[in-house]
Structures are given as C-alpha cells and as structure tokens.
Amino acid sequence: MLNALGTVTYLGADHGLASLYDVAGLAMMWSVLNAWLQGTALLRTAGVDAATYATFARQMAAGVADWLPGYAEQIDAGFFPPEVATLETDARAMAHLIEESEAAGINTELPKLINAMADRAMAAGHGGEQYPVLIGEFMHLAVAVTKVHVMTGSRMLLRKGQTRIRWREPLLRLEATSMETFQPRDEDEANEFVWAGMEDCWNWGAARAREAGGRA
Numbered sequence: 001m002l003n004a005l006g007t008v009t010y011l012g013a014d015h016g017l018a019s020l021y022d023v024a025g026l027a028m029m030w031s032v033l034n035a036w037l038q039g040t041a042l043l044r045t046a047g048v049d050a051a052t053y054a055t056f057a058r059q060m061a062a063g064v065a066d067w068l069p070g071y072a073e074q075i076d077a078g079f080f081p082p083e084v085a086t087l088e089t090d091a092r093a094m095a096h097l098i099e100e101s102e103a104a105g106i107n108t109e110l111p112k113l114i115n116a117m118a119d120r121a122m123a124a125g126h127g128g129e130q131y132p133v134l135i136g137e138f139m140h141l142a143v144a145v146t147k148v149h150v151m152t153g154s155r156m157l158l159r160k161g162q163t164r165i166r167w168r169e170p171l172l173r174l175e176a177t178s179m180e181t182f183q184p185r186d187e188d189e190a191n192e193f194v195w196a197g198m199e200d201c202w203n204w205g206a207a208r209a210r211e212a213g214g215r216a
Contacts, residue, residue, distance in 0.1 A: 032061060038101070038110055045104040071132040080129035087134070088127040091118040 011017045036057050040050045067084075074080050094115040101108045117137040126133045 034110055036061075038106075041106045042101060042104055045106065071130075074130060074132050075135050080126070080133040082128060082130045084130060086128050087118055087121060087131055090131050091115065091122060091127070094118060 011021060036054070039057060040053050043053050044050070070083070094111055097111045098108050098115060101111060117134055121127070121134055121137055124136075126136070
C-alpha cells in the first residue's frame with residue numbers, strides 16, 4: 001500500500017529515526033535554496049535573472065553533491081586530509097563572497113554565519129584540514145553518553161548514545177571545544193556531567209537576570 005505513495009525506505013526499528021531523516025532532509029532543502037537565493041540576489045544586481053542563474057546553479061549543485069560520499073568517509077573516519085582544498089582556502093573565498101555581497105548591497109547574514117563557523121574551526125587549529133572538518137561546529141553540543149535518559153523540564157534530551165543539548169551555555173561554560181567529546185565511564189559519571197552543566201546554566205541565567213535587573 002505504501003508503495004503507491006512513493007519510494008519506501010526502511011530506516012531501522014527506531015520509529016523516531018524516520019522523523020529525524022525528515023528534518024535532516026529539510027536542512028538540506030533549505031540550505032540549497034538559501035544558497036541559490038543568495039547567488040540569485042547577487043546576480044540580479046548585475047541584471048541576471050533568476051531563471052538564467054537557475055540553470056547554472058543546478059549544475060553547481062550536482063557537482064557539489066558528487067563530493068558527498070568522499071566527505072562522508074572523512075567525517076566517519078574523523079580524518080580530514082585536504083584532498084581538494086584546505087578550510088583556510090575556503091574561508092578566503094567566503095570572505096570574498098561577503099565583500100562582493102556588501103559591495104552589491106545585498107544581505108550578508110548567511111555567508112557571515114558560515115564564515116564565523118570556519119573562523120572558529122581555524123582558531124581551534126583545523127585550518128589545514130578539508131571543509132567537512134566543520135562537522136565539529138555543527139556537532140559541538142553533542143556529548144557521548146552511555147545510556148538513554150530523558151530529563152523533562154531541563155530542555156535537554158539524552159538518547160541513543162548521544163546528548164542533544166538545546167542550550168549552548170552548559171558546554172561552553174564547561175569549556176568544551178568544537179571537536180571535543182565527553183565519554184563517561186558509567187551512568188553515574190554521565191549524570192554528574194549533565195547535572196553540572198544544568199547547574200552552571202542556571203547560574204549563568206541568574207547572572208544574566210541580575211545584569212538585566214541592574215540595567216532596568
């Protein structure tokens with residue numbers, strides 16, 4: 001019956017994984033569309049219409065998609081040799097895109113966001129590695145844990161061997177770097193880490209509240 005609706009792909013026994021694939025697909029969709037819109041806005045300042053650029057953009061997107069299997073191998077191996085270019089090289093191109101966008105008078109929030117992530121990775125010593133090393137910037141709130149935990153009311157979700165923490169502050173306050181992971185020895189150590197992060201986050205929030213009150 002499901003085949004009548006389209007392609008059916010079995011993703012495993014975990015029912016939640018299908019939903020996670022869905023939102024991961026949305027991340028791809030919006031990222032591609034936003035990149036195209038950025039380029040379209042830039043080229044429209046030179047009189048190039050969106051339809052003309054769309055043909056070029058499709059070829060560019062297909063070429064970039066061909067990089068994914070090799071980049072995926074690097075991410076899974078945790079090793080990022082600069083087979084194509086270093087992150088430093090890409091960062092220089094990002095800076096050029098920002099300069100051109102500013103000169104054309106269009107929005108620069110998107111390229112500045114990616115450039116900031118590259119800057120943090122380079123500051124952490126990854127400038128000589130290849131672009132997929134930025135996975136560390138996307139994963140910098142992920143902390144390895146040993147068991148399944150759900151902590152209601154804390155805005156923290158620990159499941160399937162990873163912690164997904166929706167507040168940045170706990171790990172930043174605990175001085176976790178973009179590429180660090182925490183591997184607890186047992187459940188008690190995992191819980192100790194999480195509760196320490198929560199306490200530090202509460203203290204951080206209280207301090208910010210006091211500052212806000214002082215400015216009032």
